[in-house]
Structure formats: C-alpha cells, structure tokens
Amino acid sequence: MTRSLSGNLVRSVLVIALAFFARNGRTQTSGYDQPYRPQVHFSPSEHWTNDPNGLVFFRGEYHLFFQYNPFGDEWGHMSWGHAISKDMLHWKELPVAIPEKDGVMIFTGSIVIDLHNTSGLCAPKSECMVAIYTGSGDTPQGPRQTQNIAYSHDNGRTWIAYDRNPVLDLHLADFRDPSVFWDDKQQQWVMAVSLPKEHIVRFYSSPNLKEWTQLSDFGPAGDVAGDWECPDLLHVPDSNGKDGGVWALKVGLNPGAPQGGSGEQYFLGSFDGKRFAQSNEPGSHGWTNYGKDDYCAISFNHLPKNQNPVLLGWMSNWQYAAKLPTSPWRGQMSLPRRLSLVRDETGLALKQEPIVTALRSTSIPISAAFGSNKEIDNIHKQITPYELELEFGVNSGSVSGLRIYSDDQHWTEVGFDTQHAEFYVDRSNSGLAVMADFPTRTTAPLVAGRPYDLRLIVDRSSVEAYAQNGTIAMTNLIYPPSQTNKIKFFQSDGKSVMVKGRLWKLHSIWNR
Structure with missing residues (x-):
C-alpha cells in the first residue's frame, strides 16, 4: 500500500518526537529487583x-550498544x-544512541x-568513534537493507549520520549486520557482512569507511538450515x-539451529586480508553455544593490548523471544567471555x-564422594545468583x-552422559514453560581426552554452563518458581564418584 505524503509526514514527526523523548527524557529506573530480572547479566531498565x-x-x-525498541x-x-x-559487568544505561528515523530502522552493526x-x-x-550499521526500511521498489555510517565526537553520547548514506547498497531486501575491523597488516578496513x-x-575492504571494494565470499558451508546473520571475523590466540x-x-543461523530456533556456528581457519579459508583440521567447524539462548554474539573492538578477544551475545531465542514472562523489560545479554584456541x-x-570473578563474594568448598542421588548438605538453600566450579570423576558408561x-x-x-558421549542441560522441569517447545534438553558432544569439568553461572532466569575446559558453552533460560535453590x-x-570444587555467591551488578 502506498502512503500519502501527509501520512508519511505525520508518522515521521511522531517517530522523531518519540525518539527525542526516549533519548533525552527517560531516566534510568532504580528497580532492578523484579522476579526474573537477571542480577549478573545486562538488561535494559525497560x-x-x-x-x-x-x-x-x-x-x-x-x-555496549544493543538493538532496542524505545517504545515497548x-x-x-x-x-x-x-x-x-x-x-x-557493571553497566550504566544511557539514552538511546542512534534512533530510528523516517521509517528506517537501525539494525545490527559494529563500531x-x-x-x-x-x-x-x-x-x-x-x-573518533564510527558506527557501521544496517539501515532497514521500505522503498518504492520494496524492502531494502543497506550499510550506513554515523560518527561521534563525544565518546558515543551523540551521533551524526553521514550525509551521503548509504555507503554500500546492493539493492537487496536481505543484506545485513556488518562486522568491521582495522587490518593493520593490509592497512585497510575490513567488513564481513551477510547475504542471509x-x-x-561477503568481505569488503575500504581505506576510509565510505568507499567499499568487494574482496571475496565465504559459503555456503556448515549448517545452512536457516538465514545466515550476524557474522563476526576475529583473530583468536x-x-x-x-x-x-x-x-x-x-x-548466526535463524531458524534451523540444531537445538531449535536460532543459534550460532563458527569456522576456524586463515584470513589473508582478502579471503577466509576454513581449516581442514578436526574441530574447525563448531557451535559457539549449544544451548537455546545465545544469539548474535559479537566481539569487542579496540580492546587494550594483550587482551584476548571477548564475545557477548543476546540471551534469547527467536522461537519465543516475544513471549518471555518479564516486565517492564524483555531481553538480556549473556556474560562476556574471553576466547582462546585449544x-x-x-x-x-x-x-x-x-568474565565473572569480580562479582564473587563468600564461597563454600565442595569435596565429597556421592552415589545415586546423594545430596551434599552444605550447598542447600543457595539464593541466586551464584557460580559453581566443579571437577567430576566420571564412570564410563554412566550419567x-x-x-x-x-x-x-x-x-x-546438568550432566555428563558418557554412554552417549553427551554433555547436556535439561530444563524440562525447570518451571514456567514459555511455549510448547520451551521444555527441552540441549546437548553437546563430549570429546574423549578432555576433562569432565563444569562451570555454572546460575542467575534468576538463566543457567550458563561451560564444560570440558570451556570448549563447550551452553546457555539456557529458565523461569523457576523460587530463587532459593538446593543442589543434589x-x-x-x-x-561412588568424587566431585570437588567451590560455590561462590555472586554480587548483583545493580548494587551500586
């Protein structure tokens, strides 16, 4: 349907006015104590x-910039x-940085x-800071996604759109999520962007962030059951x-991930400044997360020297993201995590x-032998959030x-199933079922020779699990009836099997 000029004008004025209010008039609320409000993960105030x-x-x-609806x-x-x-870890929310304008939404990108x-x-x-993002809107020729830039002279507080946007336009409805970094060896900007x-x-290079030259394509490869989104190319030591x-x-893959809905795969290999080539070594294709709830994770640009890359994702799944039982906000981020190569x-x-150790407070040592359904009394009645770091002695052919x-x-x-060579998290009985497919058991392949260690971060509405020396990550939302836990x-x-480790109580990131 074609809108009239007056209708477009009224809509534009309304959106700009609302965006201005969202950007300048909203103050951060003091209440971060709702029943399912994460206490060690970022979520917007509303x-x-x-x-x-x-x-x-x-x-x-x-x-941390993030996809955001200022109005609902x-x-x-x-x-x-x-x-x-x-x-x-401790985040201060600021006003909206780059608002929707003239019906063009500001999709995912990088700075x-x-x-x-x-x-x-x-x-x-x-x-200065330069943002490269996908603009998504309707044109007389139909829906279109283009790559655009904006810049900030005040540490990201205010942004100016480049007056000659878009800087990259293939006249496509689906062309999004630019990931950009400076290639010091080739002395050029490199963009990875998705043709979903x-x-x-597709990889591009630029001398100035304004003019882009196509370098090469990677794919199809790996899993192609859904749209490819949110690419990120980074070097991992x-x-x-x-x-x-x-x-x-x-x-990113949406839908069609192995666990259902949205998920993320990775490829390991080489990049020569023009082309990415996947390695032929075992393990060169895997999943950044084997749970249901970690999507569009991207890495931080411009980290201090000698810091390993850090990845952070959206803790949700497009299968049910709009149905999550939270208010006045909906959506949260994973913990940041440092990457290295094994x-x-x-x-x-x-x-x-x-990255969570800075939140640790009191701790409880764990060292015990247990058999079938043996409880360890000193970790009853724990209140979320907390962290468990454990090493299991595991019998072959057992769970x-x-x-x-x-x-x-x-x-x-949460368990190690050596009979089926699987690590798993089962939330089938965790609490509120958001939809029919929400109660589920997510799995990851166990690798022989790697340790049976486990690191769990339990928050009010999530369990983040890391196993086998961090080579397995599994994130799942849960909505339990109580925040008081006992652990069996x-x-x-x-x-008889030995388990040893420690439980740490975690400080809330909202206690300033």
Missing part, C-alpha cells in the same frame, strides 16, 4: 532488546540502545575507532600463549571463559551431574 551492537572499548569505557516490549522501531561499563581519521569525519588530528538467503558472508592462533568466522590430539576448539532444585517439583539438570548430585549406576 522495553525490548535483542542483538548486541557496536561493542567497543574507548577511553577507559566498554560500550515487543520487536519494532529498532534503534541502538547504549550502556557503558568499566569492567564489562570502530578511527585512530588516524581515515574517514575525515573526526576532528583534525583526532580520533544465499548463506554467504592459542590458549598456551605461544602459537600463532587462528582466525574465527562466527555466523589445540590437542582431538583437533581444534574455541575455549570460552566467562553424572547435578540437579538444581527450586522446589520438589521443579529442577534443572547424582550418579546413574550408584557407584
């Missing part, structure tokens, strides 16, 4: 959020929300620091700190280490793990 955007470190601040708790009016932190003013958009002899329906990540590391290309006799794998009970009828089960260890064959 309204809808999905993908993280423009993660960057600049002048002592970590910036459902997807729409996509703009960039904004929060800052000194440690990637770079233009250190040498290659763009000409910074002040003379100065550096074709299952292709070896965990031993000595070898040269590897290039990782991470790609090379062992079984092949390659990404290792992920959650060992733990159940996190919120009452006698509701629990989340189990062993399927009844034989």
Whole structure:
C-alpha cells in the first residue's frame, strides 16, 4: 500500500518526537529487583532488546550498544540502545544512541575507532568513534537493507549520520549486520557482512569507511538450515600463549539451529586480508553455544593490548523471544567471555571463559564422594545468583551431574552422559514453560581426552554452563518458581564418584 505524503509526514514527526523523548527524557529506573530480572547479566531498565551492537572499548569505557525498541516490549522501531561499563559487568544505561528515523530502522552493526581519521569525519588530528550499521526500511521498489555510517565526537553520547548514506547498497531486501575491523597488516578496513538467503558472508575492504571494494565470499558451508546473520571475523590466540592462533568466522543461523530456533556456528581457519579459508583440521567447524539462548554474539573492538578477544551475545531465542514472562523489560545479554584456541590430539576448539570473578563474594568448598542421588548438605538453600566450579570423576558408561532444585517439583539438570558421549542441560522441569517447545534438553558432544569439568553461572532466569575446559558453552533460560535453590548430585549406576570444587555467591551488578 502506498502512503500519502501527509501520512508519511505525520508518522515521521511522531517517530522523531518519540525518539527525542526516549533519548533525552527517560531516566534510568532504580528497580532492578523484579522476579526474573537477571542480577549478573545486562538488561535494559525497560522495553525490548535483542542483538548486541557496536561493542567497543574507548577511553577507559566498554560500550555496549544493543538493538532496542524505545517504545515497548515487543520487536519494532529498532534503534541502538547504549550502556557503558568499566569492567564489562557493571553497566550504566544511557539514552538511546542512534534512533530510528523516517521509517528506517537501525539494525545490527559494529563500531570502530578511527585512530588516524581515515574517514575525515573526526576532528583534525583526532580520533573518533564510527558506527557501521544496517539501515532497514521500505522503498518504492520494496524492502531494502543497506550499510550506513554515523560518527561521534563525544565518546558515543551523540551521533551524526553521514550525509551521503548509504555507503554500500546492493539493492537487496536481505543484506545485513556488518562486522568491521582495522587490518593493520593490509592497512585497510575490513567488513564481513551477510547475504542471509544465499548463506554467504561477503568481505569488503575500504581505506576510509565510505568507499567499499568487494574482496571475496565465504559459503555456503556448515549448517545452512536457516538465514545466515550476524557474522563476526576475529583473530583468536592459542590458549598456551605461544602459537600463532587462528582466525574465527562466527555466523548466526535463524531458524534451523540444531537445538531449535536460532543459534550460532563458527569456522576456524586463515584470513589473508582478502579471503577466509576454513581449516581442514578436526574441530574447525563448531557451535559457539549449544544451548537455546545465545544469539548474535559479537566481539569487542579496540580492546587494550594483550587482551584476548571477548564475545557477548543476546540471551534469547527467536522461537519465543516475544513471549518471555518479564516486565517492564524483555531481553538480556549473556556474560562476556574471553576466547582462546585449544589445540590437542582431538583437533581444534574455541575455549570460552566467562568474565565473572569480580562479582564473587563468600564461597563454600565442595569435596565429597556421592552415589545415586546423594545430596551434599552444605550447598542447600543457595539464593541466586551464584557460580559453581566443579571437577567430576566420571564412570564410563554412566550419567553424572547435578540437579538444581527450586522446589520438589521443579529442577534443572546438568550432566555428563558418557554412554552417549553427551554433555547436556535439561530444563524440562525447570518451571514456567514459555511455549510448547520451551521444555527441552540441549546437548553437546563430549570429546574423549578432555576433562569432565563444569562451570555454572546460575542467575534468576538463566543457567550458563561451560564444560570440558570451556570448549563447550551452553546457555539456557529458565523461569523457576523460587530463587532459593538446593543442589543434589547424582550418579546413574550408584557407584561412588568424587566431585570437588567451590560455590561462590555472586554480587548483583545493580548494587551500586
């Protein structure tokens, strides 16, 4: 349907006015104590959020921009929300950074620091922040997605759209989510951007962020059961700190992920400044998360020297994101996690280490032998949030793990199933079922020779699990009836098994 000029004008004035209010008139609420409000994960004070955007470190601040609807708790009016932190844990939400304008929504993208003013958009002899994002809107020719830029001279507080946008337009309805970084070796900007329906990540280069030259395509490859979105190309060092590391290309898949709905795969290989080539070593294709609830994770740009790359994702799933039982917000982020490469006799794998230790407070040591359904009394009645770090002695052909009970009828089960070579998290009995497909058991393949260790971060509405030296990550939302937990260890064959480790109570990030 064609809108009249007057109708478009009225709509534009209304959207701009509402965006101005959202940007300048909204204050951060003090209430972060709702029943399912995460206490160690970022969520906006109100309204809808999905993908993280423009993660960057600049002048002592970590910036988290995010897909945001300033006007409600459902997807729409996509703009960039904004929060800052000194440690990637304690976030201060700021006004909307880049609002929807004239019916063009601001989709996912990245932010770079233009250190040498290659763009000409910074002040003379100065550096500035430049955002590269997908603009999505209707044109007389139909829906169109294009790549655009904006710049900030005040550390990301206000943004100016480039007056010659878009900078990249293929006249396509689906062409999105640019990931941009500076390639110091080639002295050029590199963009990875998705052609979702074709299952292709396309690479471009630019000297100035304004003019882009096509370099190469990667794909189709790996899993192609859904749209490819949210690509991210980054270099990951070896965990031993000595070898040269590897290039990782991470790609979102929606729908059609192995666990159902949306998920993310990665490819490991090499990048020569023009083309990404997947390695032929075992483990060169995997999943950044084997749970239901980690999507469009991207890495921080411009981290301080000698820091490993850090990945952060949206903790939800497009299957049911609009039905989550939270208010006045809907959507949250995962914990940030540092990446490194594991090379062992079984092949390659990404290792992920959650950044959470700064929130630890009191702790309880755990060291016990247990058989079938043997409880360990000193970790009863724990109140979320908390962290468990455990090492299991596992019998071959058995199932060992733990159940996190919120009452006698509701629990989340986490375990190692050596008979089927699977690590799993089962939320079938965890509490409120958001929809018919929500109660589920998610699995990841166990790799022989890697340890049976487990790191769990339990928040009010989520369980983040890391196993086998961080080479398995599994994130799942849960909606239990109580925040008081008791923890029971189990062993399927009844034989005695040792478990040792520690439980830490975690401080809330909202207690300032």
